Amino acid sequence: MLSFLNIVIVGLLLGGIYGLVSMGLNLIFGVIRIVNFSQGELVMLGMYGAYLSWFFLGLDPYLSSIIVVPLLFLLGVVLQRFILQPLQNEPFMQIFATFGLLMFFQNLVLAITGGTGYSVRSAASSAVITMGEINVSLPRLIVLIAVIVVALGLNWFVTHTMPGKAVRAVTQDRRSARLMGINVELAFMLTFGAGAALAGLAGVMLAPIYTLSPQIGGNFILAAFAVVVLGGLGSVWGAFFGGFIIGLVEAFAGYYFDPALKHAIWFLIFIIVLIVRPGGLFGIAGAEEMGLREQD
Amino acid sequence: MNNTLTRRTLMGAAVTASIFAAGAVSAQETFKVGAINPYSGPLALYGNEVTRGYELAADAINENGGVLGKTVEIVKGNATNPQEGISAVEQLATRDNVDVLIGTYLSSVAGAASETALNYNKLYWDTNALASVLTERGLPNFVRSGPYSVSFAQVSVDLILDSLAGKLGKAPSDLKVWIEHEESVYGSSIAEYQKEQLEEAGVQVLGVGAHSYKSIDLTDSVLRAKDAEPDIWLQTGYVPDSNLLLRTAENQRFDPPVKVFVGTGDTNETLEALGEEGVEGLLVVSYPRPDVSEEFGPGSDAYLEAYRAKFDQDPVAPQSMAAFVGMKIMAETVNEAGNADPAAVAEALPKMEKPEGTYETGFGVDFNDNKQNVRAHPTVIQWQGGNQVTVFPEVAAQGSQMLGIGN
Numbered sequence: 001m002l003s004f005l006n007i008v009i010v011g012l013l014l015g016g017i018y019g020l021v022s023m024g025l026n027l028i029f030g031v032i033r034i035v036n037f038s039q040g041e042l043v044m045l046g047m048y049g050a051y052l053s054w055f056f057l058g059l060d061p062y063l064s065s066i067i068v069v070p071l072l073f074l075l076g077v078v079l080q081r082f083i084l085q086p087l088q089n090e091p092f093m094q095i096f097a098t099f100g101l102l103m104f105f106q107n108l109v110l111a112i113t114g115g116t117g118y119s120v121r122s123a124a125s126s127a128v129i130t131m132g133e134i135n136v137s138l139p140r141l142i143v144l145i146a147v148i149v150v151a152l153g154l155n156w157f158v159t160h161t162m163p164g165k166a167v168r169a170v171t172q173d174r175r176s177a178r179l180m181g182i183n184v185e186l187a188f189m190l191t192f193g194a195g196a197a198l199a200g201l202a203g204v205m206l207a208p209i210y211t212l213s214p215q216i217g218g219n220f221i222l223a224a225f226a227v228v229v230l231g232g233l234g235s236v237w238g239a240f241f242g243g244f245i246i247g248l249v250e251a252f253a254g255y256y257f258d259p260a261l262k263h264a265i266w267f268l269i270f271i272i273v274l275i276v277r278p279g280g281l282f283g284i285a286g287a288e289e290m291g292l293r294e295q296d
Numbered sequence: 297m298n299n300t301l302t303r304r305t306l307m308g309a310a311v312t313a314s315i316f317a318a319g320a321v322s323a324q325e326t327f328k329v330g331a332i333n334p335y336s337g338p339l340a341l342y343g344n345e346v347t348r349g350y351e352l353a354a355d356a357i358n359e360n361g362g363v364l365g366k367t368v369e370i371v372k373g374n375a376t377n378p379q380e381g382i383s384a385v386e387q388l389a390t391r392d393n394v395d396v397l398i399g400t401y402l403s404s405v406a407g408a409a410s411e412t413a414l415n416y417n418k419l420y421w422d423t424n425a426l427a428s429v430l431t432e433r434g435l436p437n438f439v440r441s442g443p444y445s446v447s448f449a450q451v452s453v454d455l456i457l458d459s460l461a462g463k464l465g466k467a468p469s470d471l472k473v474w475i476e477h478e479e480s481v482y483g484s485s486i487a488e489y490q491k492e493q494l495e496e497a498g499v500q501v502l503g504v505g506a507h508s509y510k511s512i513d514l515t516d517s518v519l520r521a522k523d524a525e526p527d528i529w530l531q532t533g534y535v536p537d538s539n540l541l542l543r544t545a546e547n548q549r550f551d552p553p554v555k556v557f558v559g560t561g562d563t564n565e566t567l568e569a570l571g572e573e574g575v576e577g578l579l580v581v582s583y584p585r586p587d588v589s590e591e592f593g594p595g596s597d598a599y600l601e602a603y604r605a606k607f608d609q610d611p612v613a614p615q616s617m618a619a620f621v622g623m624k625i626m627a628e629t630v631n632e633a634g635n636a637d638p639a640a641v642a643e644a645l646p647k648m649e650k651p652e653g654t655y656e657t658g659f660g661v662d663f664n665d666n667k668q669n670v671r672a673h674p675t676v677i678q679w680q681g682g683n684q685v686t687v688f689p690e691v692a693a694q695g696s697q698m699l700g701i702g703n
Contacts, residue, residue, distance in 0.1 A: 003519070003523070007516075010515045014515070018512075110338065110340075114344075115337065115338045115341040115342075116565065117539075119539070121571060125571075126547075128547050137547035140547075209543070210540065211565065211569050213536065219510045219511075219512055220512060250516075251516060258506075259506065259514070259516050259520070260479050260506040260507065262516070
């Protein structure tokens with residue numbers, strides 16, 4: 001029973017990591033209808049941002065979010081304005097462009113670091129909360145809290161604020177939103193910026209847990225795509241609950257079956273959901289087709 | 297259109313002629329060694345480190361008259377995957393007209409590159425690739441002077457049976473080991489050999505766990521090992537998974553009496569990730585380091601000095617010293633053979649026999665029928681106060697003791 005409870009906690013903490021990484025990806029997909037292949041690299045940039053803030057300014061990685069998150073927001077705005085917006089009417093080209101960004105960011109960091117694995121340690125890195133036989137790592141708990149705050153915050157933003165409502169209007173029908181006087185391009189820029197900022201936040205929160213490498217984003221992104229599709233394309237709560245589902249499946253499969261099989265098991269679930277409910281568990285039916293539909 | 301074609305053809309011919317001319321002149325004066333390694337991509341750090349060993353060896357060889365009376369020159373061939381390995385060999389063999397090829401940090405590259413080298417009848421001398429299949433192929437042009445995966449597995453087993461069992465005050469039959477490994481052929485082949493050898497010696501292998509080195513979470517692997525309550529936790533992997541395992545073990549309060557890592561865990565990348573306390577006491581089976589005793593590896597101190605003088609820093613990883621020694625053995629063998637033809641070199645190999653403890657790494661020379669040097673073994677370090685200290689075998693340890701294990 002104790003090990004069962006322990007695995008539930010391990011799964012929830014892992015789900016927090018997956019949810020946090022998927023949140024930005026899902027936001028960008030939901031609003032702009034772009035599958036952003038470079039989202040993992042934005043997470044990676046966030047991690048290196050935490051490392052640089054620690055190295056040059058001596059900032060604890062968690063505090064570095066006050067610098068890294070706004071910088072990633074700006075980067076996202078610039079990428080949307082100067083790379084993706086000019087390709088607005090060519091969805092396939094936008095996907096290729098994000099793939100190009102993936103290669104660019106990865107190789108840029110590789111050229112600078114020469115492939116050395118860096119680590120950034122926080123005062124909380126080794127902290128563990130022990131309750132009997134159950135051990136909860138503080139950095140992972142912080143990630144879990146972060147994903148809950150982000151999901152609640154994002155939900156409040158899109159339901160209770162005018163810019164949030166504008167974003168929802170754009171998501172539902174770009175043409176009508178434009179007719180209502182909403183600046184669609186501005187909404188896209190802010191959304192991509194917010195998606196990149198969320199990736200930056202994820203990077204900062206994850207930096208104390210992992211050894212940084214230019215390819216690390218790729219390790220997260222495969223799972224993030226599965227989370228987004230499973231939970232629901234374009235749904236805030238889809239990414240949130242999708243993360244926990246994948247996290248729990250992985251933890252149980254790894255502990256009770258075989259760690260070597262855990263990915264195969266959650267990919268199997270992913271494929272079944274894709275066949276049975278293509279819009280995802282929390283998504284709107286038909287959402288998966290929107291990216292290829294004429295929008296303007 | 298015609299004009300362009302003509303101009304292009306002319307330019308092409310001129311470039312080709314100049315390359316051939318340059319090749320012809322330099323081939324007379326120098327003995328060219330094509331060094332196949334990853335010089336870009338995530339493993340560039342290690343590819344460059346291995347080639348630093350060749351550069352130092354070239355300096356030492358040239359001081360002693362070179363190879364076949366010619367000055368040794370290193371020509372780099374970048375290969376981060378097998379396909380690039382093939383192209384690199386083709387370029388080095390045709391454009392640069394190298395005399396021999398040497399490498400390789402990556403086993404997969406070594407496999408493809410050495411087969412391509414055979415098409416050009418070039419010797420492929422390997423100093424650092426680990427996959428046992430490379431020599432088992434029996435390729436006529438492939439020689440390996442350094443240790444391979446079986447040597448790493450064997451030293452980890454020797455460490456457990458000859459040293460750790462005694463320190464823990466247990467007979468092998470009372471000793472409990474959990475084997476963990478990354479799931480590619482590298483980790484699997486080592487784990488398989490360890491299991492077989494340990495079980496043959498009567499050791500209780502409680503379980504074998506496999507994981508991907510790209511895993512985001514390894515808590516399941518750690519908890520399975522923790523539940524089994526082993527005396528020794530034996531792991532083979534790469535840097536990211538080894539670091540994550542150590543971190544997770546720390547978080548899950550999994551602190552077995554002995555932790556032995558094979559292949560990685562002995563560089564600053566692990567020290568930075570875990571901190572001094574986090575790595576304290578960890579044993580790592582790895583390439584011999586320059587701190588081995590002079591009795592075990594004569595000249596190792598001088599090697600470290602030469603490295604510092606040339607590169608203005610300490611070695612990034614221990615692979616470079618094995619590369620250094622490997623290239624020296626290659627030069628001696630080619631000199632013995634009288635030319636670099638693979639058949640002549642293969643014939644000279646049996647004459648090269650030397651006892652263990654001949655070279656800086658403690659290697660000797662004894663090539664088996666597959667042209668694998670069976671007198672090249674890794675050593676074991678222990679993290680002590682943030683430093684890597686060689687502790688096994690005893691003769692290499694300069695009197696340094698393992699700390700914090702048993703009594």
